[in-house]
Amino acid sequence: MRICKLGEDVLRQKCVPVESNEVNDELRATLNEMFETMISADGVGLAAPQVGISKRFFVVISDDNVRRVFINPEIIKTSAENSEYEEGCLSLPGVSEKIVRPVKISVSAIDENGKRFVLDDVDGLLARIIQHENDHLNGILYIDRGDEEFKNKTVELFKKKAERAQKKLAEKEAKKRSLEAKLAAKNAKKGK
Known part of the structure; x- marks a missing residue:
């Protein structure tokens, strides 16, 4: 899959939700392809708009090495405490910046089998990746949150x-x- 770069319109569009009948073998194949693309690009997260698909889903592999799929995610809670961390993005290769985000989040989403799940009080790198990828689904890039x-x-x-x-x-x-x-x-x- 080709990763879209800053300047391409799809990265600035608000994505549409995935319908329940769209959680099928075709979507699972797309998700697997996204994992392969992300891994080969040395990434930790990849959102659908980054590969030209204006739909609400992303894939993540954090420092715990678990493959996670988030379809129609919603961040339902954020901590008052924030932290700063150097972020980069596969759609903006070669640049990075320190970005402030909430330390902990709770997120609700659907997995690749159509089952709803909630991750409560997620922190560390995983919390940051989820927030970064979720921003992509709303047409927001990390550079919009910095200097x-x-x-x-x-x-x-x-x-x-x-x-x-x-x-x-x-x-x-x-x-x-x-x-x-x-x-x-x-x-x-x-x-x-």
Whole structure:
């Protein structure tokens, strides 16, 4: 699966809930593919919009090495106590920033088999990952929760990267068309 990068519209959309009839083998296959993509990218969480799907689900493997699936998650409680932690994101490779989030959360969600579950008083890395991935489902990126100047610089950086990639692609296409035209002219000469 291709991981969408900052600047792609799908990352800023509020995702739609997954219907109960959509929790099926097709969704489970997508979830497995997301786990594979996340692991190969050295990530700890991956939300559906990050792979171009505007639906409310994400996958997580925290420091306890347990594969967790959250479908239609709702954070139902957060602690008053906050902590700061350096966050990164597979959709913003190469940048990170210290972000303040609640230390503990309780979350309700549906698993890959359609069963509702609640995780109470989750803390540590898992709590942070759940909050980060849940933000993705609402079109929020971690840079929206940090320093405004850092956010603006990061947005500009990714905009320039996208422009360079677009320019390279256009140059490649122009070169290809030029070669095709030369080949066609050569073949036309041979035909005379």
